[in-house]
Amino acid sequence: MSQTWPKITLPDYPTDIQATPSELPFTRDELLKMYSAMRLARTFEEKLAALYRQGKIFGAVYLGMGQEATSVGTVSQLTDGDLFSTVARNLSAWFYRGVKPEHVMARWFGKDQPPSNGRELGLFLADLNEYGIFPYHNGSMASWIPAGAGYALAFKLRRQPNVCLCFTGDGATSPGDFYEGLNFASIHKLPLVVICEVNQFAYSTSCEKQMPCFWRLR
């Protein structure tokens, strides 16, 4: 099948990084891998936003600009066998794990490409075996937390030394699924890690209008 979606041209990566700051527990190669994923996500999303404004992409487009470091820094700490799920603004985590940008762009155009062969739209990506990204396959806010607790329960029952990581937004702390998932994981002492990205908005609604206790999160 010929590729008819737009190509992305990346700016050159910096090549003049001389040394790793000694206080950071990362090698130069690790830092470059993280930077590459963040830079790629930023460039990709700039292109995506332009295509959306031109009316070439239908459906909702959510951008993670400014949140790239949270995704990459967190996912970089996963080890073999760990699983994770992402939400709308964690594109850089996919790239860090090796998801190909051309496949992600193809999804936005509904093309038959891996990993899900056109069955999902841009937001939802899962491939347990290739990338360790677990499927939750619905857009209901925080539904990924109980799903992640389920994977974490499997790790515990199998005595497997792995964790399940879920990203979530501050707006997605309101639904019952969020509390059910956290409570289940806590009471059973499951290896579930939840990263809540506090960007002060639930979509376009200020979180202060969404929850009376929001000031405590900041």
Ligand SMILES: Cc1ncc(C[n+]2csc(CCOP(=O)(O)OP(=O)(O)O)c2C)c(N)n1
């Ligand atoms: C149960 C449920 N209610 C409402 C929605 C609609 N919805 C999708 S994302 C969102 C806000 C998400 O806010 P947050 O988690 O902070 O993510 P951010 O927009 O900051 O990335 C809402 C209300 C939904 N998907 N599921």
Ligand SMILES: [Mg+2]
């Ligand atoms: Mg938010």
